[in-house]
Amino acid sequence: MNLQKLLGIAAVATMVACGHDYDHTEISQIIGSYSSADDVSLAHIEVTEGNVVTAHIVIKNDDNEKMPLRIVPADTTTLDLEPTINPDVYAFIGKKSGKTTVQFISDDERIITIHVDVVPEPSGP
Amino acid sequence: MAAALAGAKGLRMHTLARIVIAVAALGTVACTGNPDVGDQAYKQGSLGNGGFLFGCADGVACKPFSGDAKKFPTNGVAAGSTFGVRFVASSDQHSDVVVPAIVNFDTDDTTYNGVTVGGLEPFFTEAPTSNGGILASQVGAGTLMARKSDGTILDFISLRVVKAVKLVVYDASQTSPLDVTTLSLAKGGQKQLRVVGQDVGTNNLAGSIQTAWSVDNTAVATVDHTDDGVATFAGVSTGTATATLTGGGLSRTVSVEVK
Numbered sequence: 001m002n003l004q005k006l007l008g009i010a011a012v013a014t015m016v017a018c019g020h021d022y023d024h025t026e027i028s029q030i031i032g033s034y035s036s037a038d039d040v041s042l043a044h045i046e047v048t049e050g051n052v053v054t055a056h057i058v059i060k061n062d063d064n065e066k067m068p069l070r071i072v073p074a075d076t077t078t079l080d081l082e083p084t085i086n087p088d089v090y091a092f093i094g095k096k097s098g099k100t101t102v103q104f105i106s107d108d109e110r111i112i113t114i115h116v117d118v119v120p121e122p123s124g125p
Numbered sequence: 126m127a128a129a130l131a132g133a134k135g136l137r138m139h140t141l142a143r144i145v146i147a148v149a150a151l152g153t154v155a156c157t158g159n160p161d162v163g164d165q166a167y168k169q170g171s172l173g174n175g176g177f178l179f180g181c182a183d184g185v186a187c188k189p190f191s192g193d194a195k196k197f198p199t200n201g202v203a204a205g206s207t208f209g210v211r212f213v214a215s216s217d218q219h220s221d222v223v224v225p226a227i228v229n230f231d232t233d234d235t236t237y238n239g240v241t242v243g244g245l246e247p248f249f250t251e252a253p254t255s256n257g258g259i260l261a262s263q264v265g266a267g268t269l270m271a272r273k274s275d276g277t278i279l280d281f282i283s284l285r286v287v288k289a290v291k292l293v294v295y296d297a298s299q300t301s302p303l304d305v306t307t308l309s310l311a312k313g314g315q316k317q318l319r320v321v322g323q324d325v326g327t328n329n330l331a332g333s334i335q336t337a338w339s340v341d342n343t344a345v346a347t348v349d350h351t352d353d354g355v356a357t358f359a360g361v362s363t364g365t366a367t368a369t370l371t372g373g374g375l376s377r378t379v380s381v382e383v384k
Contacts, residue, residue, distance in 0.1 A: 031171045033268040033283045050248045051268045052281055054172065084278040086172055091270075091278050093245065121265045 020061035022111055025104065029056040029089065034121065040092060045102065045116040047079065047094035054084060054091045059106055067106045075100040079116050094118040162218040168197040170271065170280025176218060177242065177269065177282050180209035180234060180258075181333045198331035201285035202261045203322035205373045206332025207252040210259065211237035212271035212279060233257025240279055242271050248286050261286040261332055289322025289330055289373045297355050302329060307380040308368070310346060310360030318356045322373050336372030346381045360384075 025042055032038030034051035047053045059067045071090055073081045078100040080093040092102075097120045104111040160166040160178070167176030179194035181202075202208055211234055235242045235258060244250065244259045248267025252260040259269070264286050271279040295302040297317035310316055322330040338348045338356045345364040349357045358368070360383035368379045 033171060033281050034266050050245045050263075050265065051283070052245065052270065054278075054281075082276065082278055084172060085174060085273070089172070091281075095246075 020063045020065065020067075022067060022106060022109075023060050023062040023064070025057065025059045025112065027055050027057050030054070042112065042114065045079075045092055045114055047092050047116070047118055049094045049097050049118055049120050051121075052091050052093045054089050056086075056089050057104075058088050059104065059111060069111075070105040072103045072105060073100065073116075074102065078118050092116075159213050159217055162215070164218075165196045166194060167213070167218065168282050168284075170212070170282055172278075172280045173215075174280045175212055175214040175271070177271070177280075178211050178213060179331065180211070181206070181331055194331065198284075200324065200328040200330055201287040202332035203289040203330035203334050203373055204261050204264050204286050205289075206322065206330070206334045207233065207258045207260050208332045209234040209257070210242045210269055211235065212240045212242050213237065214240070214279070235259060239274050240271050241274070242269055244269050244284075249284075264288050287324050287330055289334065289375060290325050291323045291327075292334070292336075292370060292372060292375050292377050293321050293323055293329070294318050294370065294377070294379055295321065305379060307382060308358060310358060310381065310383045312360045312363055312383055315357055315359045318358065318379075319354055320356075320370065320372060322375075334373045336370055338368055338370055340366050340368050340381065342366035345383050 027040055027042065030040050030053065032047070032051065032053040034048040038047045038051065038053040039045070040053055040055035057069065059069050061067050071081050073079050076095070078096055078098040079102065080095055081102065082091045082093060084091050095118065097118050100116045101113050102116055103113050166178055169176045177197065179197050181194070217238065233252065245268045247263045248261070248265050249269065250260050250262045252258045266283050266285045268281050269284055270281040273279060293302045294305045295318065296305065297319040302321050305318060308316060308318070320334055320336050322332070322334050324330055333354050336350070336354070336356070338350045340346050340348050342364065343361070345362055345366040347359050347361060348368060351357065358381065363383055366381040368381050370377050370379065
């Protein structure tokens with residue numbers, strides 16, 4: 001192996017080693033169609049059955065740069081996730097009452113798993 | 126000279142006719158646009174990308190026979206009723222020329238400019254194909270969503286589905302639903318009736334309630350129940366009959382007198 005190849009390998013290794021890691025998630029602009037109780041946070045997502053809650057979600061690396069994000073619901077019959085036309089705004093749709101989870105994934109690595117409750121609408125008077 | 130004058134006169138008439146036609150066309154086009162921003166016909170979407178317009182054939186929440194709601198229904202829609210909704214992007218919310226412009230969308234329209242509005246189950250489902258539009262299928266507060274053809278969500282609103290506790294029968298030519306308990310017909314004459322649902326607070330509920338009419342004595346009067354919510358009664362011979370209406374899980378009767 002010549003010196004040029006060795007330098008090339010070393011450069012690639014350095015780039016990988018210096019790659020920016022996930023640092024934090026920013027969630028804002030939460031809007032529920034049914035109730036202000038419907039919410040999206042890192043701890044918990046709650047949405048009323050037959051309704052939707054949207055949130056602006058970005059994940060950032062340790063250099064405060066935006067990272068690619070993929071959100072994967074575990075059970076789309078309970079909670080579905082769909083994109084909106086607004087950049088980085090995701091719609092969580094309550095399909096039926098129950099518990100499930102969603103995973104935030106970036107570069108094929110799981111960032112976080114969030115528990116979800118799809119709750120029934122309170123019965124009227 | 127005379128020919129020249131006649132030609133000039135003809136030219137003036139031709140020009141005048143053109144102007145008249147142009148003005149008429151302008152007037153027509155000006156009426157074909159969408160309501161202006163802030164018009165109460167819109168319920169603005171939660172994401173701020175546009176507004177939703179409501180259409181139905183009940184003749185109360187909407188202009189009779191046209192389907193355009195002058196005001197987005199605030200009392201909710203009747204459970205079991207059908208309706209149309211279209212989404213108008215913020216940039217299209219003006220009454221100037223709109224391309225493509227529409228005059229009155231059908232009561233069951235849910236698509237406009239490539240954007241389709243649908244309701245989330247269990248409160249809303251797709252209406253039977255015979256009616257089209259959206260069916261208010263369960264009492265509660267549900268969500269209507271506007272999507273592009275690729276499924277991307279443009280905006281959404283909440284809309285309450287309310288159980289009607291009373292069916293109000295009214296003259297189809299009226300926009301104020303004065304309840305008709307007795308229908309008087311001349312022999313050989315016709316009258317048209319519509320139906321609107323009311324909630325416990327006697328508020329009129331939007332949406333086209335699917336109704337069925339029958340008359341117990343068809344030798345006296347007949348009823349032709351059309352799909353657009355209008356029932357046409359015809360007096361056959363002198364006498365009395367009872368018309369029975371069912372719809373929205375309710376039923377009631379109307380006395381019919383033919384003189």
